[in-house]
Amino acid sequence: MNIINPLKYAYLAMEAWFNLAFGSEWNPLYNMGRLAFFFFWIVFISGLYLFIFFDTSLTGAYASVEYITHEQWYIAGIMRSLHRYASDAAVVTIILHMFREFALGRYRGFRWFSWVTGVPALWLVITLGITGYWLVWDELAIYVAMLSSQLIDALPLISGSMSRNFVGEQLSDRFFSLMAFLHFSGQPLFLIFALWLHVKRLSLVKVTAPRGLAIGSFIGLLVLSIISPAVSHGPADASQVTAALELDWFYLNVYPLLGYFTAGQTWLITLGTTLFLMALPWLPAKKTGPAAVVHLEQCNGCEQCAEDCPYDAITVQARTDGAKFEHEVTVNADMCAACGICVGSCPASNPFRQKNEQLVTGIDMPQMPINEIRNTLDKTIADLKGNNKIIVLGCDNSLDYSQFETDSIKVVGLFCIGMMPATLVEYALANGVDGVFVTGCRTGDCYFRYGNIWMDKRFAGTRQPVLRRRAKRSRIKVSRAAITDGTRFQKELIAFQSHIEKLNGDEELAHE
Ligand code: HEM
Numbered sequence: 290m291n292i293i294n295p296l297k298y299a300y301l302a303m304e305a306w307f308n309l310a311f312g313s314e315w316n317p318l319y320n321m322g323r324l325a326f327f328f329f330w331i332v333f334i335s336g337l338y339l340f341i342f343f344d345t346s347l348t349g350a351y352a353s354v355e356y357i358t359h360e361q362w363y364i365a366g367i368m369r370s371l372h373r374y375a376s377d378a379a380v381v382t383i384i385l386h387m388f389r390e391f392a393l394g395r396y397r398g399f400r401w402f403s404w405v406t407g408v409p410a411l412w413l414v415i416t417l418g419i420t421g422y423w424l425v426w427d428e429l430a431i432y433v434a435m436l437s438s439q440l441i442d443a444l445p446l447i448s449g450s451m452s453r454n455f456v457g458e459q460l461s462d463r464f465f466s467l468m469a470f471l472h473f474s475g476q477p478l479f480l481i482f483a484l485w486l487h488v489k490r491l492s493l494v495k496v497t498a499p500r501g502l503a504i505g506s507f508i509g510l511l512v513l514s515i516i517s518p519a520v521s522h523g524p525a526d527a528s529q530v531t532a533a534l535e536l537d538w539f540y541l542n543v544y545p546l547l548g549y550f551t552a553g554q555t556w557l558i559t560l561g562t563t564l565f566l567m568a569l570p571w572l573p574a575k576k577t578g579p580a581a582v583v584h585l586e587q588c589n590g591c592e593q594c595a596e597d598c599p600y601d602a603i604t605v606q607a608r609t610d611g612a613k614f615e616h617e618v619t620v621n622a623d624m625c626a627a628c629g630i631c632v633g634s635c636p637a638s639n640p641f642r643q644k645n646e647q648l649v650t651g652i653d654m655p656q657m658p659i660n661e662i663r664n665t666l667d668k669t670i671a672d673l674k675g676n677n678k679i680i681v682l683g684c685d686n687s688l689d690y691s692q693f694e695t696d697s698i699k700v701v702g703l704f705c706i707g708m709m710p711a712t713l714v715e716y717a718l719a720n721g722v723d724g725v726f727v728t729g730c731r732t733g734d735c736y737f738r739y740g741n742i743w744m745d746k747r748f749a750g751t752r753q754p755v756l757r758r759r760a761k762r763s764r765i766k767v768s769r770a771a772i773t774d775g776t777r778f779q780k781e782l783i784a785f786q787s788h789i790e791k792l793n794g795d796e797e798l799a800h801e
Pocket residue numbers: 321322323325326383386387390395396400403404405406407408410411414484487488491493494495496736738
């Protein structure tokens with residue numbers, strides 16, 4: 290039984306609206322991480338262009354940015370605006386990406402690593418923006434420089450050393466060059482490393498945004514750059530206080546805190562928030578089920594499970610048991626998300642095998658082995674009554690399907706719909722079921738990333754092990770649902786049963 294969490298429910302309802310507007314492939318809410326990568330590309334390319342004209346000296350920086358903005362407004366000016374707005378868009382998408390993982394509860398258990406590495410990655414993006422604003426060397430830059438030195442000087446060990454970089458009230462040229470070095474190479478390199486770490490435990494990560502979203506958001510940024518170009522404040526002058534600064538709240542949000550708190554308290558707030566965010570996966574902790582187990586005597590080393598695993602938990606190695614096959618697979622228990630997708634990938638999970646004995650497959654889930662799934666299916670089929678018997682094979686993470694059970698409709702739940710061997714559908718049809726309704730998480734939003742994609746491909750015959758041609762496709766329906774889709778799902782189920790009733794009637798007539 291799903292316990293409906295109001296935040297998750299509201300979020301899924303909103304995603305459904307976005308699906309209507311954009312379709313699942315282009316739904317921006319499904320693609321926030323990928324969009325952030327896209328914005329990084331814009332930032333990178335526009336940054337390269339700006340670098341050609343930027344003067345990295347303290348005395349020349351402001352004038353060079355003015356040249357970029359006003360004299361070469363038609364290219365460099367637009368590049369500057371794209372650089373700024375794409376940076377802002379990156380922060381927005383990262384925060385929405387983070388919020389989504391939180392709202393849907395996808396930050397705990399086996400996902401802890403992606404969550405914990407995501408937080409410093411966000412901080413790196415923000416500090417990269419801070420050094421960027423510093424380099425303009427305008428009134429805003431001096432505000433950033435002065436307040437940053439207050440913050441750094443409050444740290445034990447380096448106490449006072451940052452302020453020493455200010456000669457009189459001006460920043461030293463050497464220190465300014467250090468900022469330029471950080472912004473152009475040091476911080477981007479750290480960020481690339483942090484992002485590599487962030488997705489390290491995932492396989493088949495998509496870092497390119499869907500074409501429509503990329504084109505649409507690029508046009509949006511371009512239009513914004515033309516109608517509201519990014520400009521500088523007046524030149525930096527430490528002896529004057531600027532009355533009105535236009536802060537970029539996505540990047541410079543920490544500085545206003547210094548108006549209310551001391552530098553030490555500001556550190557406590559920021560570090561406390563960071564540590565709290567990083568500790569979230571354990572507040573409370575979520576247990577991941579036991580890892581998949583390889584049964585070598587049934588494994589022919591085909592490697593399909595290793596290719597399908599969404600969490601890179603399966604590796605292929607040379608055979609160790611002297612069998613005639615070249616390879617075998619092994620599971621890294623620490624990386625395993627216990628999704629069971631490997632069971633659906635294994636050709637030995639075919640329920641028509643080992644008929645009157647225990648079904649043993651090449652790779653299995655100890656808490657719900659394929660033999661138990663076959664037994665449950667057999668018992669559930671035996672419980673069905675009436676003439677139009679339907680089995681729902683559904684994913685436990687999408688919707689609580691048991692609420693739709695009737696005498697003639699029964700449910701067999703799986704960890705993920707990708708866990709289902711395609712032959713299980715054939716098996717149900719061959720054993721007295723009139724129709725099989727297969728359902729998993731919404732398209733584009735599989736809880737285990739790839740389960741419903743692999744299932745679609747197996748059914749389409751493009752990924753092994755396939756749903757065989759002889760399977761009666763007119764008696765199979767594929768659907769998708771989340772906890773907010775109950776009403777729609779029920780209608781589809783009833784319509785499917787009517788369809789099966791009609792098929793049965795037609796077949797009976799044909800026999801007479
Ligand atoms: C800094 C920029 C970030 C980028 C570019 C980024 C990008 C990505 C990408 C591309 C994925 C893989 C999605 C997939 O293929 O299923 C991902 C996964 C993930 N990200 Fe981020 N991310 C960033 C920051 C964050 C932050 C700040 C958090 C949260 C603190 C976070 C939490 C996660 C989690 C939990 C996953 C795992 C999703 C899963 O296992 O299904 N990310 N991220």
